[in-house]
Amino acid sequence: MFFLSDMLNRKLNLPKPSEALPGRAKAIATAPRHFVSKRPLKGPYPDGLETAMFGLGCFWGAERLFWQTDGVWVTAVGYAGGITPNPTYQETCTGLTGHAEVVLVVFDPQTVSYADLLRLFWESHDPTQGMRQGNDVGTAYRSAIYTSGDAQFQAAGASREAYQASLRNAGHGGITTEIAPTPAFYFAEADHQQYLAKNPHGYCNLKGTGIGCAMPAATS
Numbered sequence: 001m002f003f004l005s006d007m008l009n010r011k012l013n014l015p016k017p018s019e020a021l022p023g024r025a026k027a028i029a030t031a032p033r034h035f036v037s038k039r040p041l042k043g044p045y046p047d048g049l050e051t052a053m054f055g056l057g058c059f060w061g062a063e064r065l066f067w068q069t070d071g072v073w074v075t076a077v078g079y080a081g082g083i084t085p086n087p088t089y090q091e092t093c094t095g096l097t098g099h100a101e102v103v104l105v106v107f108d109p110q111t112v113s114y115a116d117l118l119r120l121f122w123e124s125h126d127p128t129q130g131m132r133q134g135n136d137v138g139t140a141y142r143s144a145i146y147t148s149g150d151a152q153f154q155a156a157g158a159s160r161e162a163y164q165a166s167l168r169n170a171g172h173g174g175i176t177t178e179i180a181p182t183p184a185f186y187f188a189e190a191d192h193q194q195y196l197a198k199n200p201h202g203y204c205n206l207k208g209t210g211i212g213c214a215m216p217a218a219t220s
Contacts, residue, residue, distance in 0.1 A: 011138035011139065015096050020097060022084070023086050024086045027086050030189060030190050031193045034067070034074050034076070039073065040074070046073070050107055050109050051104065052104075052117055053185065056124060056127075056143055060192070060203065061203075062124070063103045063193075066117070067197075069107075071109075072105055072107045073106045075194075076104045077104070079092050079097065079186045079188065082098030082100070084096070084098065089192060093138065099186070100141070100142050100178075101188075123211075123212060123213050124208050125143065126207065126208065127175045128174060128176060130176045134207060135205060136205055143176060144177060144180075145160075145179045147179065159215055162215065162216045163213045166211050170209070170211050
């Protein structure tokens, strides 16, 4: 029983640097191109495009939401927000790397705004669940927005306040979403990239609250 409780505690609490797995100096292998669009995952990206990063549970279903959005040039899944350099999927799932499963979104702001992406993020999962998303339990499945620049940081914070008000009015709890400047991003293994395009009937646990997100004027 102690062993099981210790394992659960590790999955629900971010590790200290002294507890984190060592990782490796060399990046793990990933796919060179997006399975659907055939565009390069690691760039170079065309001039004028911007990047965003979101964690909303298992990254398989989350990535599909974004690559299906008009104006999104390419997406990739990976690990961010933790300690271990160049972690593997198996290592991240232990909770001992500190990373969240995230989606890197490269988008054209002339076609899809950052506010549009924030709305999709908030409405596609339950941001009140802490270190889990539905049946997926652990720090890897926490809700997170990692921002590129001050404008994204301010917009993300304003949208969180607005959505919290809507959730509270509907009887939901407090939002636990982490908002922070973009940390190091580690591309996940090739088999995880665009997983649901390769496995159309694969696992997807995403489920929103059913509450719409009315974006504040500053982020629209």
